[in-house]
Amino acid sequence: xxxxxxxxxxxxQKQFFLGVxxxxxxxxxxxLAAGAVVMLAFGDDPILAYQGLFQGAFGxxxxxxxxxxxxxxxxxxGLSVAVAFKAGLFNIGASGQFVMxxxxxxxxxxxxxxxxxxxxxPLAILSGMLGGMIWGAIxxxxxxxTGAHEVIVTIMMNYLASLFAGWTVYAGGTQGQTPxxxxxxxxxxxxxxxxxxxxxxxxxxxxxxxxxxxxVFLALIAVVVVWWLIxxxxxxxxxxxxxxxxxxxxxxxxxxxxxxxxxxxLAGALAGLAGxxxxxxxxxxxxxxxxxxxxxxxxxxxxxxxxxxxxxxxASFLIGALDAGAAKMQFESGVAADIIQVIxxxxxxxxxxxxxxxxxxxxxxxxxxxxxTKLNTSWGGS
Amino acid sequence: MTFWSRTAKISVxxxxxxxxxxxxxxxxxxGENPWMRVFFGVSALNFTLRAAIPLVLGAxxxxxxxxxxxxxxxxxxxxxxxxxxGFVAKSSTNDWPLYASLLFSVLVALGVGGLMGLxxxxxxxxxxxxxxxxxxxxxxxxxxxxxxxYDRDAISAGKFTPIPIPLLSEIPVIGPVIFNNAPITYxxxxxxxxxxxxxxxxxxxxxxxAVGEHPRAADTEGINVNRQRYFNxxLGGMLAGLAGxxxxxxxVGQFQEGMTAGRGFISLAAMIFGNWxxxxxxxxxxxxxxxxxxxxEFLLAGVTxxxxxxxxxxxxxxxxxxxxxxxxxxxxxxxxxxxxDTEGNK
Numbered sequence: 001x002x003x004x005x006x007x008x009x010x011x012x013q014k015q016f017f018l019g020v021x022x023x024x025x026x027x028x029x030x031x032l033a034a035g036a037v038v039m040l041a042f043g044d045d046p047i048l049a050y051q052g053l054f055q056g057a058f059g060x061x062x063x064x065x066x067x068x069x070x071x072x073x074x075x076x077x078g079l080s081v082a083v084a085f086k087a088g089l090f091n092i093g094a095s096g097q098f099v100m101x102x103x104x105x106x107x108x109x110x111x112x113x114x115x116x117x118x119x120x121x122p123l124a125i126l127s128g129m130l131g132g133m134i135w136g137a138i139x140x141x142x143x144x145x146t147g148a149h150e151v152i153v154t155i156m157m158n159y160l161a162s163l164f165a166g167w168t169v170y171a172g173g174t175q176g177q178t179p180x181x182x183x184x185x186x187x188x189x190x191x192x193x194x195x196x197x198x199x200x201x202x203x204x205x206x207x208x209x210x211x212x213x214x215x216v217f218l219a220l221i222a223v224v225v226v227w228w229l230i231x232x233x234x235x236x237x238x239x240x241x242x243x244x245x246x247x248x249x250x251x252x253x254x255x256x257x258x259x260x261x262x263x264x265x266l267a268g269a270l271a272g273l274a275g276x277x278x279x280x281x282x283x284x285x286x287x288x289x290x291x292x293x294x295x296x297x298x299x300x301x302x303x304x305x306x307x308x309x310x311x312x313x314x315a316s317f318l319i320g321a322l323d324a325g326a327a328k329m330q331f332e333s334g335v336a337a338d339i340i341q342v343i344x345x346x347x348x349x350x351x352x353x354x355x356x357x358x359x360x361x362x363x364x365x366x367x368x369x370x371x372x373t374k375l376n377t378s379w380g381g382s
Numbered sequence: 383m384t385f386w387s388r389t390a391k392i393s394v395x396x397x398x399x400x401x402x403x404x405x406x407x408x409x410x411x412x413g414e415n416p417w418m419r420v421f422f423g424v425s426a427l428n429f430t431l432r433a434a435i436p437l438v439l440g441a442x443x444x445x446x447x448x449x450x451x452x453x454x455x456x457x458x459x460x461x462x463x464x465x466x467x468g469f470v471a472k473s474s475t476n477d478w479p480l481y482a483s484l485l486f487s488v489l490v491a492l493g494v495g496g497l498m499g500l501x502x503x504x505x506x507x508x509x510x511x512x513x514x515x516x517x518x519x520x521x522x523x524x525x526x527x528x529x530x531x532y533d534r535d536a537i538s539a540g541k542f543t544p545i546p547i548p549l550l551s552e553i554p555v556i557g558p559v560i561f562n563n564a565p566i567t568y569x570x571x572x573x574x575x576x577x578x579x580x581x582x583x584x585x586x587x588x589x590x591x592a593v594g595e596h597p598r599a600a601d602t603e604g605i606n607v608n609r610q611r612y613f614n615x616x617l618g619g620m621l622a623g624l625a626g627x628x629x630x631x632x633x634v635g636q637f638q639e640g641m642t643a644g645r646g647f648i649s650l651a652a653m654i655f656g657n658w659x660x661x662x663x664x665x666x667x668x669x670x671x672x673x674x675x676x677x678x679e680f681l682l683a684g685v686t687x688x689x690x691x692x693x694x695x696x697x698x699x700x701x702x703x704x705x706x707x708x709x710x711x712x713x714x715x716x717x718x719x720x721x722x723d724t725e726g727n728k
Contacts, residue, residue, distance in 0.1 A: 038527075038530075042530075042531060090514055092518070142702070142706045145706075146706035146707065147706075148702070148705040148706035149654075149705065151455060151514060152647060152650060152651050152654070152701070152702075152705050153702055153705065153706070155644065155647045156644075156647070156651075156698040156699075156701050156702045157702075159644055159695075159698045160695055160698050160699070163691045163692075163694050163695050163698075164691065164695075166691050167689050167691035167692065170689065170691065177686045177689060177690065178689065180689075296518070296521075296522055299515075299518055300522075303515070336529070336530050338526055338529035338530040339526070339530050340526075341522060341525060341526030341529065341530070342523065342526035342527055342530055343526075344522060344526070345519050345522035345523035345526055346523075348515070348518065348519050348522065349505065349511070349516075349519045349523075352511045352512060352515040352516070352519065353505060353509035353510070353511035353516075355508075355509040355510060355511075356509050
C-alpha cells in the first residue's frame with residue numbers, strides 16, 4: 001500500500017493517515033477481536049488470555065526485555081520481505097535465509113579462537129549476511145535467467161536450507177553415518193554446534209535476567225540504511241520503479257534483471273542478518289530447532305508496516321509483543337499459544353485487504369486499487 | 383494437442399521406462415543388483431504412487447483455480463485444513479463402523495477444503511486481495527488453527543486399506559503397483575481423467591478457460607466471471623482437502639502438526655511443470671513422488687555414503703530444476719492473478 005502512495009504528490013493528508021496508520025491499527029484490533037471470537041467458539045476465555053498476553057509482553061521489566069528481544073528478528077525479516085515487495089517480488093524465503101545466516105555466522109564464530117572481537121565479530125556477522133544473501137540471490141538469479149517464479153523457488157530453498165543446516169550439525173547416526181562439520185563433539189547424540197567463542201558473541205546490554213543484546217541497535221541501523229537505500233539512492237529508485245512497472249522501468253533504461261537479483265540478494269542479506277543476530281546474540285550456537293516461523297512472520301510484519309522501513313519497526317513491536325506474551329498467556333489462561341498464529345494470519349488478511357476493514361468500519365472507500373498491495377504475479381517469464 | 387502436450391509426453395515416457403525397468407528387475411537377472419532394486423524395485427514404484435497421490439490432487443486443485451484465473455498458492459493450507467478436519471471427524475466417530483466413519487471423514491475433509499477455497503475466493507475476488515498474499519493467509523491460518531485446535535490425546539482408529547481389483551491386480555508389477563490400492567488412490571487417478579474431460583470437453587470447462595484467458599470477452603458472452611471463479615476455487619479447495627484427507631485417512635492414519643510438509647507447494651510446481659494440464663500434472667507428480675521414493679529406498683537399503691539430509695534434498699532440488707527448466711515452454715492462463723470487475727477499469 002505504502003509502495004503506491006508514499007511518494008505520490010496528490011495524496012491528501014487524510015488519505016495518507018487512513019492508509020498508513022488507521023487501517024493497520026484497525027486491522028490489528030479486528031484481528032484481536034476475531035481471535036477472541038475463535039477462542040470463545042472453542043471454549044477458551046479470551047479476556048483471561050489477553051490479560052496474560054499483555055502481562056507477558058509489558059507486565060514487567062523482564063517482559064519488556066522479552067518483547068524487545070523478540071522484535072529484533074521481526075524487524076529484519078520484515079525488512080527483508082518489505083524490500084522484496086518494493087520490487088514487486090515476494091520473498092517467502094526469509095526462513096531459509098535466516099537459517100543460512102545462523103549457520104554461516106556460527107561457522108565463523110566457533111573457529112578462530114583468540115581473534116580479537118573487533119575482527120572476529122564483524123567477520124562472523126558478514127559471513128552470516130553473505131550466507132543469507134546467496135540464499136536470497138539464487139531465486140532472483142533463477143527468476144531472471146529462467147523465469148522460475150520466486151515464490152516456489154524460495155519455498156524450496158527454505159527446505160534445502162533446513163536440510164543443509166541439519167546436516168552441518170548432524171551428530172551422525174547409529175549406522176555409522178559421518179557427523180556434520182559443525183557438530184559439537186562433546187554434545188554426544190545431540191545435533192548442535194559448540195558455543196561460539198566470546199569474541200564472536202554480541203554482548204548483552206544489561207546483565208541477566210534481561211537477555212537484550214546490542215543486536216537491537218544493529219537492527220535499527222539496518223532500518224535506517226534500508227530507508228536511505230530505498231528512498232534516497234538511485235538503486236532504491238530503480239527498485240521501486242521495477243516494482244511499480246517493470247515495463248516502464250525497462251524503457252527508462254533500468255536493467256530490470258540486475259535490479260531483481262540485487263533486491264533478492266539484499267532481502268536475503270537482511271534475513272540472514274536476522275539469523276546471525278539470533279545466533280550470535282541470543283543462542284550462541286546453532287541447532288536445527290532455531291528458526292521456526294520467522295519467515296512467515298516477516299510477511300505479516302512487512303504488510304502491517306505498510307512495507308515502509310519505519311512502519312516495519314512499529315509492526316515488529318506489535319508482533320513481537322504478541323509473540324512475547326504468548327507463553328505467559330498459555331501459562332495463565334491455558335489457551336494454546338498457537339492462537340497467536342491465527343491472530344497473525346487475521347492481521348495479515350485485514351492489512352492486505354483494506355476493503356474488509358473499510359466495509360467493517362464504514363470508512364469512505366477511495367482508490368482501492370492504489371491502496372492494495374500488488375505483486376508482479378505471473379508464473380511464467382515476464 | 384492438449385492431451386499430448388510436451389510435458390505429458392515426457393512424463394508418460396518416463397513412467398513407461400520405469401515400469402519396463404521394474405518388470406526387468408522383477409523377472410530377469412537385473413534383480414540381483416541391489417542398486418537396481420533400490421531404483422526400480424516394486425517397492426520403489428509403490429512408494430512413488432503413494433507419494434504422488436497428494437501431489438496429483440494438489441495439482442488438480444491448482445489447475446481448477448488457475449484455469450479460471452485465480453492463483454492458488456494456498457494449496458498447502460487447504461491440504462492441511464483437510465487433513466486436520468478429516469482427523470477430527472475420524473477421531474470423533476471411532477465407534478462408528480469403520481467404512482462409515484472413514485467416508486464421513488472424507489466428506490468432512492472435502493467440505494473444509496471447499497470452505498478454505500471459498501475463503502480464498504472471497505479474499506481475492508470480493509475483497510480484491512493480492513491472490514498470492516491471500517494464499518499465504520490461508521497457509522498461516524490453516525497452520526495456526528490446526529495447531530490451536532489439535533487435541534494431542536485424540537487418536538483416529540483405522541484407515542483405508544488396499545482393495546485389490548480382481549484379475550488386474552494379478553498382472554506382474556503393474557498389478558501390485560496400480561491395481562492394489564486404497565480407495566482415495568483410485569479416486570485420485572480417476573479424477574485426473576475426469577478433470578481432463580471436464581476442462582477440455584465440457585461447457586463448464588470452456589467457460590473456465592474463457593474466464594481465465596480473457597475475462598472481458600467471457601463477460602461479453604454472458605458468462606458470470608466471478609461466479610465461475612468462486613465455483614472453481616471452491617472445487618479446487620475440495621480437491622486439496624481430499625489430498626489432506628488422503629494423508630490422514632489413507633497414508634498415515636494419524637494427524638501430525640504441519641504434516642503436509644511442503645506437499646502443497648510441490649503440487650504447485652507439478653501443476654506448472656505439467657503446463658496446467660491434468661495428465662501433465664500426473665506425470666510431474668509421479669516424477670516428484672519418485673524422488674521421495676528414492677529417498678525412502680536409500681534409507682531402507684542402508685546407504686550411508688551420502689548423508690541422508692542430502693538424499694532428502696532430492697524432491698526440492700528436482701522441483702527447482704523443473705520450474706527453472708521450462709522457460710517459454712509452459713504458458714499460464716493469461717488473466718491469472720488479476721481481479722475482475724464488470725464496470726471494467728482493467
